[in-house]
Amino acid sequence: MTTSLRMVVVGADAAGMSAAHQALRGAARRGRRIEVVVLERSQHTSYSACGLPYWVAGDVDGPARLLARSAAQHREMGVDLRMGATATGLDLDAGFVEYVDDAGGHRVDFDEVVLATGAAPIVPRWARDDRGALRPGVRPLKNLDDGAYWIDRFGGGRPGRAVVVGGGYVGLEMAEALLRRGWSTTLITRSRVMNTLDEDMSTRIEPALAEAGVEVVSETTAVALECRGAAGATVVATADGRTYAADAVVLATGVEPVSELGAAAGLPLGKSGGYLPDPAGRLAAGVWAAGDCCESLHRVTGEYVFFPLGTHANKQGRVVGENISGGSATFGGVLGTAVTRFAAGGAHVEVAHTGLSSAEAETAGLRTAGLVTEGRTASGYMPQARPIATKVLAERGTRRLLGMQIVGGQGAGKRIDTAAAALWGRLTVDDLAQMDLAYAPPFATVWEAVQLAARRLADRL
Amino acid sequence: MTTSLRMVVVGADAAGMSAAHQALRGAARRGRRIEVVVLERSQHTSYSACGLPYWVAGDVDGPARLLARSAAQHREMGVDLRMGATATGLDLDAGFVEYVDDAGGHRVDFDEVVLATGAAPIVPRWARDDRGALRPGVRPLKNLDDGAYWIDRFGGGRPGRAVVVGGGYVGLEMAEALLRRGWSTTLITRSRVMNTLDEDMSTRIEPALAEAGVEVVSETTAVALECRGAAGATVVATADGRTYAADAVVLATGVEPVSELGAAAGLPLGKSGGYLPDPAGRLAAGVWAAGDCCESLHRVTGEYVFFPLGTHANKQGRVVGENISGGSATFGGVLGTAVTRFAAGGAHVEVAHTGLSSAEAETAGLRTAGLVTEGRTASGYMPQARPIATKVLAERGTRRLLGMQIVGGQGAGKRIDTAAAALWGRLTVDDLAQMDLAYAPPFATVWEAVQLAARRLADRL
Structure with missing residues (x-):
């Protein structure tokens, strides 16, 4: 072939970069020419989001250790990686993506487009001020900027009182991190800790947290943030009328797929708001999706489910890259497999x-x-x-x-x-x-x- | 049913006792009557042979901890357990087993017989004296008596020099135990350490042993035991003409099936000398076998192989007991799965x-x-x-x-x-x-x- 295919990937984390590199490898193997453009709105690429709690806990030296590859490394490997580039429009008929960066608005044509825009933390309304900004001392832990924020807060100085909102994986891991940093920690969860497990199993977890010194507040939700007293101390109020003083509030209230770009272009979405790729990773002719912005087929039920995990993102990205480069790969589905731990205070x-x-x-x-x-x-x-x-x-x-x-x-x-x-x-x-x-x-x-x-x-x- | 079936089990370790108890449970479930007689030549029953190296190493307090159930417990559960009873004859046509104990010779009739006589350590000729007895300071590690012998030798006093002969699982585990007891340890293996692995994998193990201080002597065999010098120090001589001084010699040279009883009764044996049960555990009508005295069908090749392991013994015994009590169970075969570790001296x-x-x-x-x-x-x-x-x-x-x-x-x-x-x-x-x-x-x-x-x-x- 003498003509070159252009593949545009939106999002430069696990799914997007797996797709990009697999497409380059696959094309090279098949003697095809492919041009891979990746648009990334942040200044980071290919980092381990799952490693963030361990960075905050002190297990990881610094953010560089969480980076799988730098932007420079991706470029050396042949990816036209455009950082700080926020995709603003997707035209599936004409085949182009519009994006903005510091230099203004741009448009890039594609033969194949891969949506790999990931997931974003769900932020409760009470955590934002009137202008929609996060209130001081309140933040999720989703990206490297969040990690840096919390390291600055928890990594030194006098330990204070922290409230973790959410009892899932990140909530549990942040409770570990906070205890290991010497903070008094309260965990508020709307049902119970790790409610993805059946209750006869999840009830076995709380004693370990209690043993380590975490105050677990279950079966209620945080509903408000108040400033009280002369010192303006922050207090988290729950639906059952109790309050918890906090010097820091970590939001671990889950994530949702980022799919506005495709939704605006008319692509169908699932119940969670995620894209619905077929096993090949395809949404429509020339349109693909991978990673946390997608729902995946559950291998046991055959239904679409939302399991945003790096393991799937890597595999799905690979499948998409392989298919775009002329191969024939499928993603076998998810089982909902996951593991975590809580290890602090002797527990x-x-x-x-x-x-x-x-x-x-x-x-x-x-x-x-x-x-x-x-x-x-x-x-x-x-x-x-x-x-x-x-x-x-x-x-x-x-x-x-x-x-x-x-x-x-x-x-x-x-x-x-x-x-x-x-x-x-x-x-x-x-x-x-x-x-x-x-x-x-x-x-x-x-x-x-x-x-x-x-x-x-x-x-x- | 009013008539009672009599099941005679020869051997009261994992396979035999699993068969005995499963038969009792299965019969109870089905409203059948069964009488279970178990003959055991030693004074021990249902102990963890795999735990012996960890007893010697000091991880396990004493032999009682290695016993799954005592003879009294088995009897309370309905087993007619006869200890110190060595089976000497098996008549398949007439349906009886002959055995001797301290009181003399006996005969017990059966409707169903289960051969669960286990495996015995392979003892090289040089390890025995002219009368066939083990030479002083030389012994395998197969049963609780062996364990007691080695605990006496290694568990206190001044550490000396030990030679372990054999580089398989038990050899590796005993090298760990000896190092942890402070003994200078030499391991002699005829090919290489853990040669059940391919060489490109097994060569990765020796550096850990060397790092911990084990002298590994590979690609040669121990051929003689000599007494030298005025003090009569023991020396192990290898085929390549070298000698290794030793205060103790641990034989870890493998095991072989104990199948004389069935062989004498005309039952066919495999290449290893083990019985060849079908997936139901049956050797012939009314004749069954389970555990280390058997070969097992390999699930990948479909061939009979000799993998003497407690995991199989337990499952096979259960299958046999279930079938004898009127059920319909099969053993799915073996994959040759195994795991061990060497953890000593920082490695x-x-x-x-x-x-x-x-x-x-x-x-x-x-x-x-x-x-x-x-x-x-x-x-x-x-x-x-x-x-x-x-x-x-x-x-x-x-x-x-x-x-x-x-x-x-x-x-x-x-x-x-x-x-x-x-x-x-x-x-x-x-x-x-x-x-x-x-x-x-x-x-x-x-x-x-x-x-x-x-x-x-x-x-x-």
């Missing part, structure tokens, strides 16, 4: 899940059976042994494995991958109970914890 | 494998591709990050996953279970590359190490 709890929870299975109309089994991460006589609670969920009749949830001590969390692999292969709970997993006393019990759980459920099905 | 290396090695795949006549990939156990910027080398093996053409090997730091080993689950489900290397595995910075890289390895191999297939 260490790991939390993981994959597949459906009981609540999700019920919504999907599946006839299920679930069981929580208590086990150990290592042989009971070993010093490494920690408790691990495993909930297994299977479909009645087909005996198909539907999901697993884990709450346990050190070494518990990553065992979820065994269930994720079994779910990926559409295996039964009997398969999981029977499979040949690794055993040695420092690593597992002779009936591995996840397998013991599967066996017990299999016996009851 | 920590974890070693794991599942499925076929390159050498095994070649023997099986498979067209394979393999690749070693270097990764990290956690995000590179996290303090938990340790190196992990992952070798993935897949079949050309079908792209079927065939095996995985892992050598890495803390947290590396148990990741093998993800590959084991994928192998169990007969998934492809592409499945492993694409599946939704758990990520958070303290637990993994965003492309999980085992998945990165699979993806790289998939790209090359």
Whole structure:
């Protein structure tokens, strides 16, 4: 080929840059010519958002360590990366993107366009002032600028009182970071900590937080921010009428897809507001999407779901880049696999899940059976042994494995991958109970914890 | 039913006692009557053989901690357990077992017999005196008596010089135990340490042993034991003419199935000398076998292999007990999954494998591709990050996953279970590359190490 294809990517984080580089690699492999333009509105590219809490906690030296690649490195690898470039318009018929940067407005034509605009933190109204700006001392933790803000606040000086709003992954991780920084920490969550787990599992998490000294306020929402007293101390008020003094308020209230650009161009959106790519990553002819601005097909239910995670962003970006460069790749879907931990103040709890929870299975109309089994991460006589609670969920009749949830001590969390692999292969709970997993006393019990759980459920099905 | 079935089990360790209890449970569930007689030649039952090195190392307080259940507990649960009872004859036609105990010779009739006689350590000729007894200071580590012997030797007093003969799991674990006890340790192995792994993986283990202070002597065999000098110091001589002074010699030279009883009764044996049960655990009508005295069907090759492991013994025993009590269970086969570690003297290396090695795949006549990939156990910027080398093996053409090997730091080993689950489900290397595995910075890289390895191999297939 002598003509060159132009691919324009909007967003230079995991999904966008995976797409960009895979397209370059794929084109090179196939002897095709491709020009890759990437528009990024911020001054950062390819950073680990998941690493931000650990930067704030002090595990990570500085923001440079969180960068997978610099803008200069991307450019050296052949990407026409335009930083500080905010896409403002998308014309799918004429095939161009409009954007603005410091130099003014621009337009770039494309043969293929990839929407990789990510997700943005959900900011409650009470966290903003009348002009819509975040109020002082209140901020989410989504990007490197947020990280720098919180490092400045928590990284030195006299520890104060912090309120974390939100009991999901980021809330839990920031509670760890704050405790490790010596701050008095209150966590407010509208239902319970880690409510993506069924209640019979999530209730096992709070004792670890309490043990470490976190004040957990559950089943209520933060509704207002007040300034009180002569010193103007900030107070967070909750729906049940209580107040919590705070020198800093971390918003961990989730994210939502950034999809205005495509929505304005007439692209359909899902319930969450995310794009709905097919397994090839395609939205329409020549139009693609990847990463946190998308919903993904759930491999168990076949429904679109919103699981904004770097692991999917990387894979989806790769699939899109491969397809644009002439390949034929598909994204196999998501299982909702996730893991985190809370490790501070002598407590260490790991939390993981994959597949459906009981609540999700019920919504999907599946006839299920679930069981929580208590086990150990290592042989009971070993010093490494920690408790691990495993909930297994299977479909009645087909005996198909539907999901697993884990709450346990050190070494518990990553065992979820065994269930994720079994779910990926559409295996039964009997398969999981029977499979040949690794055993040695420092690593597992002779009936591995996840397998013991599967066996017990299999016996009851 | 009013008539009672009598089941006689020979051997009261994992396989035998799993069979016994499952038969009792299954019969109770089905309203059947069953009488379970178990013959055990030793004075111990249901102990964790895998825990012995950790007892010697000092992790485990005493032998009682290694016992899953005492003889009294088994009896309370309804098992007619006869200790110190050595089976001497098996008549399959007439249906009885002959045995001797302190009171003399006995005979017990059966409707169903389960052979669960385990495996015995392979003891080289040079380790025995003219009358066949183990020479002083030389002993394997297979049962609780061996453990007590070595605890007496290593658990106190002035540390000396130990030679471990054998570089497999027990050899590695005993090298750890000896170092942790302060002994100067030499490990002699006929090929290389952990030669169940391919050489491009196993060579990654020796540096950790050397770093910790173990003298590794590879590619030679111990051939003689000599007493030298006035003090009568023991010296181990190797085939290449070198000698190694030793105050203690630990034999870690593997085990072989104990199958004389069935062999004498005309039951066929495999290449290793083990019984060859079908997936139901049956050798012949009314005759069953389970555990380390058996070969097992390999799930990848379909061939009988000898993998004496407690995990299989427990599952196989359960299958046999279920079938004898009127159920219909099968053992799904083995993958050869195993994990161990060497953690002493500042070194920590974890070693794991599942499925076929390159050498095994070649023997099986498979067209394979393999690749070693270097990764990290956690995000590179996290303090938990340790190196992990992952070798993935897949079949050309079908792209079927065939095996995985892992050598890495803390947290590396148990990741093998993800590959084991994928192998169990007969998934492809592409499945492993694409599946939704758990990520958070303290637990993994965003492309999980085992998945990165699979993806790289998939790209090359």
